[in-house]
Each structure stands twice: as structure tokens, then as C-alpha cells.
Amino acid sequence: MNVKENVIASLHQALASELTPAEIGPLLEVPKSSKLGDYAFPTFVLAKTWHRAPQQIAAELVERIDASGYEQVVATGAYVNFFLDKGAFAQQTVQTILAQGAAYGDSTQGQQANIPIDMSSPNIAKPMSMGHLRSTVIGNSLAKIYAKLGFHPIKINYLGDWGTQFGKLIVAYHKWGSEAEIKADPIGNLLKYYVHFHEEAEKDPKLDDEGRAWFKKLEDGDPEATHLWEWFRGLSLAEFKKIYDRLGITFDSYNGEAYYNDKMAPVVADLEQQGLLQESQGAQIVDLTAEGLNPALIKRSDGATLYITRDLAAAIDRYQKFHFSLSLYVVGAEQTEHFKQLKAVLTKMGYDWAAQIVHVPFGLITKDGKKLSTRKGNVVLLDQVLDEAVSLAQAQIAAKNPQLVNAATVAHQVGVGAVIFHDLKNDRLDSFDFNLQDVVRFEGETGPYVQYTNARAQSILRKADFSEDLTSATVPLTDPQAWDVVKYLADFPNVIQRAAAAFEPSVIAKYALRLAKAFNKYYANSKILVADEQLAARLGLVTAVSQVLQSALALLGVAAPEEM
RNA sequence: GGCGCAGUAGCUCAGCUGGAUAGAGCAACGGUCUUCUAAACCGUAGGUCGAGAGUUCGAACCUCUCCUGCGUCACCA
Numbered sequence: 001m002n003v004k005e006n007v008i009a010s011l012h013q014a015l016a017s018e019l020t021p022a023e024i025g026p027l028l029e030v031p032k033s034s035k036l037g038d039y040a041f042p043t044f045v046l047a048k049t050w051h052r053a054p055q056q057i058a059a060e061l062v063e064r065i066d067a068s069g070y071e072q073v074v075a076t077g078a079y080v081n082f083f084l085d086k087g088a089f090a091q092q093t094v095q096t097i098l099a100q101g102a103a104y105g106d107s108t109q110g111q112q113a114n115i116p117i118d119m120s121s122p123n124i125a126k127p128m129s130m131g132h133l134r135s136t137v138i139g140n141s142l143a144k145i146y147a148k149l150g151f152h153p154i155k156i157n158y159l160g161d162w163g164t165q166f167g168k169l170i171v172a173y174h175k176w177g178s179e180a181e182i183k184a185d186p187i188g189n190l191l192k193y194y195v196h197f198h199e200e201a202e203k204d205p206k207l208d209d210e211g212r213a214w215f216k217k218l219e220d221g222d223p224e225a226t227h228l229w230e231w232f233r234g235l236s237l238a239e240f241k242k243i244y245d246r247l248g249i250t251f252d253s254y255n256g257e258a259y260y261n262d263k264m265a266p267v268v269a270d271l272e273q274q275g276l277l278q279e280s281q282g283a284q285i286v287d288l289t290a291e292g293l294n295p296a297l298i299k300r301s302d303g304a305t306l307y308i309t310r311d312l313a314a315a316i317d318r319y320q321k322f323h324f325s326l327s328l329y330v331v332g333a334e335q336t337e338h339f340k341q342l343k344a345v346l347t348k349m350g351y352d353w354a355a356q357i358v359h360v361p362f363g364l365i366t367k368d369g370k371k372l373s374t375r376k377g378n379v380v381l382l383d384q385v386l387d388e389a390v391s392l393a394q395a396q397i398a399a400k401n402p403q404l405v406n407a408a409t410v411a412h413q414v415g416v417g418a419v420i421f422h423d424l425k426n427d428r429l430d431s432f433d434f435n436l437q438d439v440v441r442f443e444g445e446t447g448p449y450v451q452y453t454n455a456r457a458q459s460i461l462r463k464a465d466f467s468e469d470l471t472s473a474t475v476p477l478t479d480p481q482a483w484d485v486v487k488y489l490a491d492f493p494n495v496i497q498r499a500a501a502a503f504e505p506s507v508i509a510k511y512a513l514r515l516a517k518a519f520n521k522y523y524a525n526s527k528i529l530v531a532d533e534q535l536a537a538r539l540g541l542v543t544a545v546s547q548v549l550q551s552a553l554a555l556l557g558v559a560a561p562e563e564m
Numbered sequence: 565g566g567c568g569c570a571g572u573a574g575c576u577c578a579g580c581u582g583g584a585u586a587g588a589g590c591a592a593c594g595g596u597c598u599u600c601u602a603a604a605c606c607g608u609a610g611g612u613c614g615a616g617a618g619u620u621c622g623a624a625c626c627u628c629u630c631c632u633g634c635g636u637c638a639c640c641a
Binding site: 427 | 567568569570576577578579580581583584585586587588589590596599600601602603604605606621622634635636637638639640641
């Protein structure tokens with residue numbers, strides 16, 4: 001029985017005839033300040049039936065409650081405040097973490113159910129920008145969170161390797177490109193052609209028609225178009241993989257949009273057979289007015305397919321392969337309508353598993369208040385941001401810890417960690433204007449702050465040179481700073497659950513910051529390496545903190561160097 | 565215009581299912597390294613929680629209206 005259940009039971013005993021444990025649970029709260037207690041029960045709800053002031057009710061309840069097992073139970077205003085037995089609770093929490101190690105917070109609730117995660121999805125022939133970072137790191141973190149809860153995530157990089165833009169790119173290459181240029185700097189020059197194409201198309205709309213025509217050729221298997229496409233794709237993928245290596249992120253599948261090229265026909269046929277397809281202005285659509293949505297455009301008037309056609313095929317393919325319990329799409333909020341349409345069409349087709357598809361949207365990153373646009377050249381290149389962050393970390397290490405042995409590796413871990421953490425610490429849906437100074441900051445609420453806290457803990461443990469078995473440490477840790485740390489440690493499993501339920505890595509990131517802050521406060525106020533009877537208890541706490549910080553960072557996909 | 569997301573301290577944001585004096589970080593000012601890594605810690609200052617009504621014992625949180633910003637509204641993805 002956990003402590004919360006104990007508190008509920010105590011209240012239930014005092015209120016037997018009035019509230020059931022199931023009713024008491026949701027009313028229970030955690031006071032803002034631990035000075036007020038560890039759990040609080042507000043008595044307002046009882047005021048009507050008791051015909052008395054809440055303050056009096058609180059006082060009376062305290063009389064009735066059996067306070068044994070608690071440090072104390074007191075009435076403060078209208079609240080009944082429970083103070084836990086700190087020694088026992090600290091002991092239990094720390095020992096649990098020491099015993100379970102990296103498995104602390106694990107659950108088997110997922111029963112290895114498959115969860116494909118559609119993430120990252122950069123477009124071929126375009127550089128990876130800060131926008132792609134969001135999808136990549138959020139998806140990666142969700143995969144780790146769900147894996148910890150016993151699910152089986154499948155990270156799918158749904159590459160943007162199909163569509164009209166390839167027709168445009170082929171036209172641009174024919175008109176202005178050269179093989180030599182592309183070999184020298186593949187993505188840079190492909191991007192240059194693409195941007196140039198759009199500039200020219202402004203003046204000469206016929207170019208767009210040419211682009212569409214070349215894409216049609218590609219779809220029909222034209223050898224030249226296919227050859228160029230394969231070339232562009234291979235070059236791009238090689239560049240992307242360099243960035244994924246830097247981020248420390250891997251994928252289970254690189255099946256992009258092109259992979260579904262030959263899987264769309266059966267879907268379209270099925271739609272037709274079920275009478276869901278209709279012609280409108282020369283195009284094939286599924287009408288969704290009953291669902292309050294715009295029609296889903298399945299085929300263009302020239303017969304070419306569209307984004308949603310491929311997504312339908314992909315969704316069905318993923319279900320057939322994985323029989324997923326959830327299918328996540330970590331895609332920008334601007335595509336919300338698209339996923340509503342996707343689910344609506346699948347539902348119309350009779351696929352009840354459409355309900356298990358979850359669009360995990362995130363806010364837009366802007367630059368100087370404007371949307372990032374590859375076409376307009378208004379991009380923030382991820383590679384450059386990472387370079388900048390790593391070189392700043394390098395400078396920081398040179399200044400603060402010049403004798404650090406593996407400085408280059410740590411600079412990489414800290415720089416990249418700062419960038420990833422910055423992207424994960426806020427609510428997914430928050431939009432933000434890109435600001436390099438914020439992204440590469442190492443002080444305050446940042447990834448390096450958490451990393452640094454762990455490095456300090458590790459440093460203590462190295463210096464302690466302690467061989468005693470910490471799991472037998474029985475001395476309680478009850479001073480206020482240590483107590484806050486213990487409470488955060490105990491909360492970790494619950495935090496993971498909340499993060500998973502909300503598809504929200506920021507819940508983990510914020511938790512890591514709070515734990516780090518609490519530990520730094522303890523560290524500043526208590527000398528840990530003192531040879532007294534509580535040394536083992538303190539080292540146990542430090543070990544537990546380091547373990548949980550490492551676990552939290554791991555869930556975010558951020559490295560935890562032992563020294564920095 | 566319809567739909568969606570957002571509006572909390574100078575800036576960037578927390579605030580779990582409505583609850584006890586609204587919290588952090590950055591920036592500003594002032595402290596703390598002969599002692600476990602000062603990438604840290606402590607303190608000062610800073611707020612009509614966009615505006616107005618309503619529901620409630622109680623609202624930053626729920627409902628409605630309005631204002632502002634962003635996204636989106638079929639042949640891009």
C-alpha cells in the first residue's frame with residue numbers, strides 16, 4: 001500500500017459513513033509548500049452536510065483520525081494536513097531506487113503492444129531545420145517513455161521522398177543544375193535549385209506545369225525520372241543520417257512516402273467499391289461534410305495521388321503489420337485538419353482502429369516572427385545550431401574544467417543536450433520564435449543544468465570511495481532540503497505516467513529541472529562527505545538522485561556525462 | 565468569415581483533475597568559492613493571470629461575450 005492510499009484510508013476511517021475511498025482520492029491534494037504538510041484534505045465539501053464552518057470540521061477530523069504512522073496530522077484553516085513519517089518514507093524511497101536502479105519507474109502495463117511513431121520526416125533535397133528537430137526529439141522521447149512502460153514503440157521516419165516537389169526539382173536540375181555541383185554539396189545545391197525554381201515560377205507559371213508533369217512521369221515509372229529521384233534521395237539520406245548520429249537517434253524504419261507508391265491503388269479501389277469516392281471538379285474526393293470537415297482529395301484531376309492518399313495507404317499498412325494499440329503521428333499543429341480527415345476517411349472505410357490513431361501536434365517555430373520556409377530561404381539549419389552549441393560547450397569546458405579528459409565527447413553531449421532539452425522543456429503546442437541565445441544557453445532551466453547536477457553527484461560518489469552496502473543504510477534523512485529531494489524521487493513513476501498519458505515529454509523535462517534544483521539546494525546546504533553515522537544514508541540519497549536524473553535525461557534522449 | 569491553438573512579472577515560460585499568501589528561469593541589483601565541480605546557491609525588486617459578465621463556499625483554470633496574435637479552410641506536404 002502506498003502512502004497516498006494510507007492517507008485515504010485514514011480519512012475514510014474518520015468519515016466512514018460519508019465518503020468512500022474512491023471519493024476521497026480525487027479530493028486529496030499536495031500542498032504547494034511542504035511546510036504545510038505532504039498531503040492535504042480540504043473540508044469544504046463537508047460544510048453543507050455538517051452545517052458547520054470548514055475550519056471547525058478540519059479540527060474535528062483531526063481529533064478522529066488515528067495519527068499513528070504519521071509524523072503529525074494537523075488542521076490548518078479548512079485543511080487537514082498530513083505530515084508523513086519522513087524517516088520511514090525516505091528509507092523506503094531510496095532503498096527502492098537503489099534496488100531497482102535504471103528499472104525504477106518501469107512498468108509492464110504496455111504488454112509489449114506495438115506503437116508505431118511517425119516522426120522526424122524530413123523532406124528529401126531539403127536541409128533539416130529546427131522544425132524537423134521538434135518532431136524528431138519529441139517522437140524519440142515518446143518512444144523511450146512508452147518503452148519504459150512496457151510498450152513496443154516503432155520509430156518510423158516517414159521521409160518526404162515523394163510528391164510534386166520532385167517534379168519541380170527535376171525540372172530545376174535540368175535547367176540550372178550540374179552533377180559536379182551536387183556532388184560537392186548535395187543538399188545545399190539541391191536546395192539552391194529548388195529555391196531558384198520557385199523564384200522563376202513566380203514569373204513563369206508554366207514551370208509549375210512542367211514540374212507536375214515530371215512528377216507524373218516519376219509516378220508512372222519513367223526511367224530518367226526514377227534515376228534522378230534515387231540519386232537525390234540517397235544523397236539526402238546520407239546527410240540526414242549524419243545529423244541523426246549527432247543527435248543519437250535511430251529509426252526502425254525509413255519507409256517514406258515513396259514506399260507507398262504501389263500500395264495506394266488497392267486503397268483507392270476499396271474507396272471506389274464502397275461508393276465513398278466521388279468526382280468533383282475533375283478530381284476524386286471523399287465527402288466529409290457530415291463530419292464537419294473539408295473533402296479529402298484522393299486524386300488530382302490529372303490522376304496523380306496526394307498526401308492523404310499515401311497516408312491512408314500507410315495507416316492501413318501499419319495496422320496490418322503491427323496491429324497497433326496506438327499509432328502516433330508527431331507532426332506540426334498546422335496539419336491538425338489533415339489528420340482529422342485521415343481518421344474520418346478510415347472510419348468511413350470501416351476501420352474501427354482509426355480511433356487509435358493519435359496526432360501529436362506541436363507548435364510552430366518561427367524566425368523573426370515569420371514561418372520558416374525552405375522555398376523563401378528563411379531557414380534555421382539544424383546542423384549550424386548544433387555546431388554552435390557544441391563549440392560554446394567546448395569553450396565553457398575550457399574555461400571551467402580545462403583538465404577534463406574526454407572534453408570533445410562531453411562538449412558534444414552538453415551542446416547537443418542543450419538543444420534537445422530546450423526543445424522538450426516547454427509544452428509541445430507552444431510556438432516559439434527561434435532565438436539562438438536561448439537554445440544554446442547552459443545556465444538556469446536548461447539541459448546542461450540537469451547534466452551538471454548529475455555530474456556533481458557523480459563526483460561525490462567517486463570521491464566517497466565507499467564500499468559499504470548502501471542498501472543497509474537505515475539512518476533517516478529528515479532535514480528540509482533532503483526531504484524535498486526524497487519526495488521528488490518518489491514521484492518519478494507517477495511523472496512518467498503523466499508524460500505518457502499526455503504524449504508530453506515536457507512533463508519529464510520539468511520534473512528533471514525540479515529534482516535537480518532540489519538537489520542543488522540540498523548540496524549547497526549540507527556537506528555530504530563527512531564521516532559520521534549518516535554518511536551511508538546521504539550517499540544512498542546521492543546515488544538515488546543520480547540514478548533518477550540519468551533515467552529522466554535518458555527518457556528525453558539527452559546524454560548524462562559523469563564529468564563536465 | 566468558419567474551425568483550431570494561444571494571451572500569466574521587462575523577456576521566456578510553470579501552475580497536475582477549480583482550492584490555502586499566483587511560481588521558476590533569464591535580464592537588473594546585492595551577497596556566497598582556503599571546504600564534495602560557483603554550468604551552483606541565497607536575497608532584493610518586479611503581476612488589474614488580455615477585458616467583461618456568469619457558475620461556485622472558492623476561478624489563472626469551468627461557461628458565455630468581446631479584444632489581440634498565430635495556424636488552417638481541395639488539386640503542397
